Amino acid sequence: PSPLGPTPKLVIDLERLAQLPKEKAGALARYAATIQSQRGDYNGKVLSIRQEDLRSLAVIYDKSPAELTEELIGWGVLDAEARRAVEAF
C-alpha cells in the first residue's frame, strides 16, 4: 500500500461548480447533473465521481487527465488531494 494511504476519491464541489461561468464549467456541470440524475442523488453539496469519468471529461475538454485535474483544482472544484487520484491512472 502507498505510504500516503489509499487512493483519494475525486470529489466535485457542486456549490463551487454552480458559481463558475458557463463558458468554462458548462460541460462539467452537465456531466455532473447527469450522474446525479442516474444515481437519484440530488441533495449533495459534493459528488464523488469515477476515475473513468475524469478520463471522459478530459476528452471533452481536450486536455490530459492531469491537465484537467490542475484546471479543476484551480477553479476550486476539486481539492489538491485529487492529484493523487490521477497519478494512479
Ligand code: C2E
Ligand atoms: P451500474 O454501473 O450498472 O451500477 C449499478 C449500481 O452499482 C449503482 O447504482 C451503484 O449502487 C453500484 N455501483 C456501481 N459502481 C459503483 C462504485 O464505484 N461505487 C459505488 N458506491 N457504487 C457503485 P446507482 O448508483 O443507482 O447507479 C445507476 C447507474 O447510473 C449505474 O449503473 C451507471 O450506469 C450510472 N452511474 C451512476 N453513477 C455513475 C458515475 O459516477 N459514472 C458513470 N459513468 N455512470 C454512473
Ligand code: C2E
Ligand atoms: P466519504 O466518501 O469520504 O464521504 C464523506 C461525505 O461526503 C459523505 O458522508 C457525504 O455527505 C459526502 N459525499 C461524498 N460523495 C458524495 C456523493 O457522491 N453524493 C453525495 N450526496 N454526498 C457525497 P456520508 O454520506 O455520511 O458517508 C460517510 C462515509 O460512508 C463515506 O465517506 C463513505 O466512506 C461511506 N459511504 C457512504 N455512502 C457510500 C456508498 O454509496 N458507497 C461506499 N462505498 N461508501 C459509502
Ligand code: C2E
Ligand atoms: P467507492 O464506492 O468507495 O468505490 C471505490 C472504487 O471501488 C471505485 O472507484 C471502483 O473502482 C470500485 N467499485 C466500487 N463499487 C464497484 C462496483 O459496483 N463495480 C465496479 N466495477 N467497481 C466498483 P471509482 O469507479 O473511481 O469510483 C469512485 C467513487 O465514485 C466511488 O467510491 C463512489 O463514491 C462514486 N461512484 C462511482 N460510481 C458510482 C455509482 O454507480 N453509484 C454511486 N452511488 N456512486 C458511484
